[in-house]
Amino acid sequence: xxxxxxxxxxxxxxxxxxxxxxxxxxxxxxxxxxxxxxxxxxxxxxxxxxxxxxxxxxxxxxxxxxxxxxxxxxxxxxxxxxxxxxxxxxxxxxxxxxxxxxxxxxxxxxxxxxxxxxxxxxxxxxxxxxxxxxxxxxxxxxxxxxxxxxxxxxxxxxxxxxxxxxxxxxxxxxxxxxxxxxxxxxxxxxxxxxxxxxxxxxxxxxxxxxxxxxxxxxxxxxxxxx
Amino acid sequence: xxxxxxxxxxxxxxxxxxxxxxxxxxxxxxxxxxxxxxxxxxxxxxxxxxxxxxxxxxxxxxxxxxxxxxxxxxxxxxxxxxxxxxxxxxxxxxxxxxxxxxxxxxxxxxxxxxxxxxxxxxxxxxxxxxxxxxxxxxxxxxxxxxxxxxxxxxxxxxxxxxxxxxxxxxxxxxxxxxxxxxxxxxxxxxxxxxxxxxxxxxxxxxxxxxxxxxxxxxxxxxxxxxxxxxxxxxxxxxxxxxxxxxxxxxxxxxxxxxxxxxxxxxxxxxxxxxxxxxxxxxxxxxxxxxxxxxxxxxxxxxxxxxxxxxxxxxxxxxxxxxxxxxxxxxxxxxxxxxxxxxxxxxxxxxxxxxxxxxxxxxxxxxxxxxxxxxxxxxxxxxxxxxxxxxxxxxxxxxxxxxxxxxxxxxxxxxxxxxxxxxxxxxxxxxxxxxxxxxxxxxxxxxxxxxxxxxxxxxxxxxx
Ligand code: HEM
Ligand code: SF4
Ligand code: SF4
Ligand code: SF4
Numbered sequence: 001x002x003x004x005x006x007x008x009x010x011x012x013x014x015x016x017x018x019x020x021x022x023x024x025x026x027x028x029x030x031x032x033x034x035x036x037x038x039x040x041x042x043x044x045x046x047x048x049x050x051x052x053x054x055x056x057x058x059x060x061x062x063x064x065x066x067x068x069x070x071x072x073x074x075x076x077x078x079x080x081x082x083x084x085x086x087x088x089x090x091x092x093x094x095x096x097x098x099x100x101x102x103x104x105x106x107x108x109x110x111x112x113x114x115x116x117x118x119x120x121x122x123x124x125x126x127x128x129x130x131x132x133x134x135x136x137x138x139x140x141x142x143x144x145x146x147x148x149x150x151x152x153x154x155x156x157x158x159x160x161x162x163x164x165x166x167x168x169x170x171x172x173x174x175x176x177x178x179x180x181x182x183x184x185x186x187x188x189x190x191x192x193x194x195x196x197x198x199x200x201x202x203x204x205x206x207x208x209x210x211x212x213x214x215x216x217x218x219x220x221x222x223x224x225x226x
Numbered sequence: 227x228x229x230x231x232x233x234x235x236x237x238x239x240x241x242x243x244x245x246x247x248x249x250x251x252x253x254x255x256x257x258x259x260x261x262x263x264x265x266x267x268x269x270x271x272x273x274x275x276x277x278x279x280x281x282x283x284x285x286x287x288x289x290x291x292x293x294x295x296x297x298x299x300x301x302x303x304x305x306x307x308x309x310x311x312x313x314x315x316x317x318x319x320x321x322x323x324x325x326x327x328x329x330x331x332x333x334x335x336x337x338x339x340x341x342x343x344x345x346x347x348x349x350x351x352x353x354x355x356x357x358x359x360x361x362x363x364x365x366x367x368x369x370x371x372x373x374x375x376x377x378x379x380x381x382x383x384x385x386x387x388x389x390x391x392x393x394x395x396x397x398x399x400x401x402x403x404x405x406x407x408x409x410x411x412x413x414x415x416x417x418x419x420x421x422x423x424x425x426x427x428x429x430x431x432x433x434x435x436x437x438x439x440x441x442x443x444x445x446x447x448x449x450x451x452x453x454x455x456x457x458x459x460x461x462x463x464x465x466x467x468x469x470x471x472x473x474x475x476x477x478x479x480x481x482x483x484x485x486x487x488x489x490x491x492x493x494x495x496x497x498x499x500x501x502x503x504x505x506x507x508x509x510x511x512x513x514x515x516x517x518x519x520x521x522x523x524x525x526x527x528x529x530x531x532x533x534x535x536x537x538x539x540x541x542x543x544x545x546x547x548x549x550x551x552x553x554x555x556x557x558x559x560x561x562x563x564x565x566x567x568x569x570x571x572x573x574x575x576x577x578x579x580x581x582x583x584x585x586x587x588x589x590x591x592x593x594x595x596x597x598x599x600x601x602x603x604x605x606x607x608x609x610x611x612x613x614x615x616x617x618x619x620x621x622x623x624x625x626x627x628x629x630x631x632x633x634x635x636x637x638x639x640x641x642x643x644x645x646x647x648x649x650x651x652x653x654x655x656x657x658x659x660x661x662x663x664x665x666x667x668x669x670x671x672x673x674x675x676x677x678x679x680x681x682x683x684x685x686x687x688x689x
Contacts, residue, residue, distance in 0.1 A: 031280025038523035040530025059358055066602060067294060067356040074294060078358075138302070141309035142291035142318070196288045200359060203284055207360035214519060214530055216577020225601050226355060 005179045006098055013183035020190025021198045028202045037210070044213040050222035051212025052205035058226045059204060065226040077128035084122025085154065088115055089182075119162050126155045146192075153188060156181035230259025235266065235378040237482055238389025247389065252616055253382025263378050265336055270329035273376060278325065282369060285361045286322050289314055295363065298356035300604040300628040301346055313353040313363040316342050321370045340379040343370050345618035348609035348625075350570040355601065371481030380480055381615045387476025391489045396440040396472035406468050408443040412451040421684055423458045425450070428500060429465035434542075435502035436466050437473040437493055437517070439510045439646050452669035453508065456543075459676055460551040464506075470496030473507045474646075475516030479611030483524065490521035497533050504535040506542045509667045511571030511645035512609070514538045519576055538572050540644050543668055544581040547588045558675035560590040565638040567629075567652065568596070568603035569645035577601075582644065589671060594636040604628050606643075608651030626655040634661060641665040 034040050041048060058064045068075040089095060092115050096106040110118070130151060133139050160181055164174035189195060196203075212222040229235060231246075233256045238244050250256050295313040296302050302311040309315060320339040324331055331339075347367040354362030374380055375388070390397050400408075406427055413425040426432070436457070442449040457464045470492040477485030497505060507514055518536045522529065537545075546552040566586055572578045579600040586593045596603060607625035612618065629651065633641055643649040643665050652665040 028280045028284060031283070033279050034528065034530070035523060035526070036277055036279050037281050038520055038530075040523075040528060043529050055360060059360075067298070067358065070297065070356075071294060074292070136293060137309045138296035138307065138312045139291070139293035141312060141315050142289075142293055144291070147291050193288045193290065196290070196359065199284055199288050203281075203288065204360040206281055207354060207362060210362075215575045218577075220577030220580070224355075 001176065002179075005176070005183065007102070009183060010098070010102065013186040017186035017189055021195065024190055024195050025198050025202060028199060032206070037206075039206075039210045039214050041209060041213065047217060047222055048209035048213045049205075051217055051224060052208035054223045055208025055211075055226065056201050056204040067226070073128070074132060077125045077132065079125070080121045081125025081129060082122075084118040084125070084158070088118050088122065088158070091115070116162075116165070119158055119165075122158050123155070123162065126151065126158070150192060150194060153181070153185050153192075154194070157185055228262050228264065229378070230256070230263060232256040233259035233263055233378055233385075235263075235269075235376065237375075237392060237485065238385060239392050241393050244386065244389045244393050247382075247386055250382075256382045256385075257617070260337060260379065261333065263333055263336075265329075265331055265333060265377055267329050267331075270324070270331075270373065270377060273373060274325065274329055277369075277372075282366060283325075285359075285366060286318070286325060288359055289318065289361055290359065292358070295353040295357045295361070298353045300350075300352070300607070301348075301625055304607075304625055304628050311346060313347075314357075314361070316346050317363045317366050317370075321366055321373075324370075324373065336374065336377060336379045339370070340374050340381070341618075343367055343374055344381050344384070344611060344615060345621045348570075348605045348607075348612050350605035350609055351574055352570070352602070352604065355574070368478075368481065371479075372483055373481070375481035381611070381617055383614045383616065384476060384480035384611055387611075387614070388480040388482040388485045391472075391475065391477045391482075391485050395469070395489070395492050397474050397476045398440040398444045400440050400444050400472075402468055405443055405471060408447050408450065409466060412447055412454065416451050416455060419684060420455055420458055420682070422682070423454060425454050426465045428468050430499075431501050432463050432465040433503045434462050434464040435497065435500055435505045436464055436508075437471050437496075437505060437513075438466075438508040439474045439513055440472050441474075441646065442508065449508070449667070449669060452673055455673055456546075456552065456669060456676070459678060459682060460546050462551075465500060465502065467496035467500055470494075470499075473513035473517050474510060475512065476611070476614075478512065478516045478520065486516065486520070487524040487526075490517055490524050493517050493521070494525055494533055502534065504537060505532070506537045507539060509539045509644040509646065509649075509669070511569035511647055513646075515571040515575060519571075538576070538578055538581075539668065540572070540578055540581045540585060543672065544584040547585060552672065553677040554588050554672075554675050555677050559588075560640065560671070560675075561592065562640055563592045563594055563636070563638040564590045564640040564642060565594045565596055565633060565636040566599075567606060567641055567643040567645065567648045568599055568601075569643075569648050570603070570605050570609060571645070573603065574601045582642075585668065586642070589668075589675060590642075594638050596632045596636055604632065606645075606648040606651035608647055608654065613647055613650050613654070623654070623658050626651060626658060630655050630659050630661060633663060639663050642668065642671065644668050 062079045063069050091107055091110045093109040096109050100106040133143050157178055160174055160178040164171055164178050211217055211224040232250050299313045305311050320342050349364040349368050351362055351364035387397055409425040409427055416423050475486055475489050477489055518532055522531055566582055606629050612622045641652055641663055643652050656663055
């Protein structure tokens with residue numbers, strides 16, 4: 001079971017994840033239309049990209065935008081979760097051992113203590129996000145079962161992985177649960193709003209280009225005051 | 227499948243239809259017919275198929291349902307934080323629903339959607355600045371308005387507005403003759419005080435062509451006279467076209483994209499014909515949006531740029547002041563505390579905030595910013611057609627409270643509002659809430675303080 005899940009199944013999950021997300025990017029870019037979007041992407045590409053990149057970077061910086069600054073609780077929750085969600089899976093020592101074994105290469109690894117801290121932070125972030133969903137009427141009205149499903153799918157690998165790491169209860173069972181939920185996350189990502197892992201950059205980039213090319217970028221400069 | 231005589235899927239294209247629609251006071255009959263108007267599902271499907279592409283699909287799909295956009299929307303804030311006013315909710319429950327149902331929606335749904343599209347969003351685009359994914363609900367609402375218009379679900383006044391542009395090439399029934407006469411009349415009237423002042427119509431190869439808002443010749447011709455005086459004082463070599471002088475676009479508020487194209491092409495045709503070096507538009511926000519920002523796309527220009535440089539009035543004024551073409555008498559600057567309305571259409575959506583600041587630095591001694599301001603400013607409360615729709619008057623009046631409170635917080639009694647819609651909204655908020663303020667376009671303020679060069683002063687009559 002373990003061998004299958006970290007062998008062929010891992011292959012499948014990674015292929016679906018990377019292939020699927022790549023397809024979403026290609027589909028997104030091909031679906032842009034200067035006439036329907038009313039943004040002349042082509043003739044102003046360089047200037048536009050400056051605005052697009054600025055738009056994505058500003059929003060990835062904690063408290064980098066007016067919106068993040070006005071909503072500090074959510075900003076903290078968001079960054080606690082996302083920093084861990086992006087860094088830990090990529091740079092965890094355990095993951096890189098498997099990478100090296102199966103694919104013959106590995107990435108730099110995080111010291112164990114930092115990986116633990118990031119994981120705990122991610123879980124705290126998720127709990128904060130969940131609480132906010134319940135507490136605030138303006139979020140409740142938007143919330144559907146689908147949102148809870150996405151939160152659960154995102155939380156599961158971190159929670160199970162962390163329990164396994166702490167060696168409480170049945171280590172093998174928790175490890176198995178971790179691998180299954182991790183692969184589930186990889187597989188559903190391209191087909192759900194988790195596709196924002198790449199589409200965030202597309203959508204943010206597009207709006208940044210929109211402002212840079214058409215909505216004042218030649219008067220105020222490519223960087224919009226987000 | 228019944229279509230009404232007034233309320234139907236056909237835009238108004240003839241003077242006769244326009245007059246009879248106008249005759250239906252307040253749209254009483256029109257809205258009755260709308261309640262019976264069937265949705266042409268096939269057509270709606272086909273339009274979605276053709277026009278709903280990756281940008282909008284992705285926006286609808288990846289929305290995190292996080293509600294970060296809630297507080298960014300002035301309509302949410304001003305309506306006691308009603309969760310039904312959260313931008314993401316408004317768009318998901320309307321456009322989102324149409325997309326999920328692949329166009330299989332009914333009349334009652336479309337009427338509700340019309341109400342959301344025109345009374346719960348002014349297309350001010352502020353929410354897009356506050357969404358972490360960069361989801362611009364204002365852009366989507368504008369798209370939704372297009373779908374609604376094509377199905378006949380559009381407020382009565384905007385069906386008329388679109389018809390006006392289609393029939394008269396202007397948002398009001400101002401014909402070419404009316405317009406040219408107004409120019410002659412205004413020039414004559416001013417000549418005594420301003421010898422040599424002209425309003426040159428259809429002069430070829432001028433430096434500057436001036437375009438404006440039909441309300442000016444129709445209801446405030448003195449605004450045209452003021453523009454002429456300021457051009458005269460600045461020594462501008464200018465002209466107005468006899469056709470293609472109307473810069474506004476109620477077709478844009480209505481979602482009548484074919485009408486938008488017709489409207490803007492009239493202006494561009496005047497540019498082609500008269501070959502001015504550049505064009506200056508009047509103090510109007512949405513007119514600038516329609517001819518300068520969106521216009522090139524409606525006209526199918528792949529550069530996304532107007533055929534020649536196109537300035538908003540505030541750009542022209544800021545240039546005239548910095549180059550010294552217009553000089554301000556320091557004694558006559560505004561002494562009292564004064565604030566400034568940032569129009570979403572040319573500030574958030576065209577980056578002109580610095581120009582109005584330059585102007586204020588020349589004309590005002592005690593300028594106070596509203597908070598928030600510049601790109602982050604709130605809509606005046608009457609944008610996107612909201613000001614003009616009788617059916618939503620109550621909602622519009624509630625919406626004005628945002629600007630009322632912003633103005634009150636500055637402590638100023640005078641508001642500079644270089645945008646027709648904003649100007650109207652501020653006038654209406656004074657009428658509704660009586661907070662004791664005055665409001666003004668730039669032109670009358672400038673005329674009251676500009677230094678008149680010796681050679682342009684009226685000659686002393688030596689008898
Ligand atoms: C570089 C990669 C990523 C970026 C730039 C990114 C960005 C974002 C943004 C902008 C949001 C919307 C903020 C919000 O309103 O919640 C969001 C939400 C979310 N992201 Fe990511 N994300 C990334 C990776 C991930 C990953 C790897 C996961 C899962 C493991 C994830 C899970 C989530 C979840 C669950 C939410 C929804 C939170 C809620 O319920 O409000 N993201 N992300
Ligand atoms: S802020 Fe953006 S992602 Fe969040 S609910 Fe609003 S539109 Fe959706
Ligand atoms: S565009 Fe403006 S009015 Fe419309 S939902 Fe967004 S913030 Fe509100
Ligand atoms: S009327 Fe003025 S403030 Fe209101 S939406 Fe239009 S430009 Fe913005």
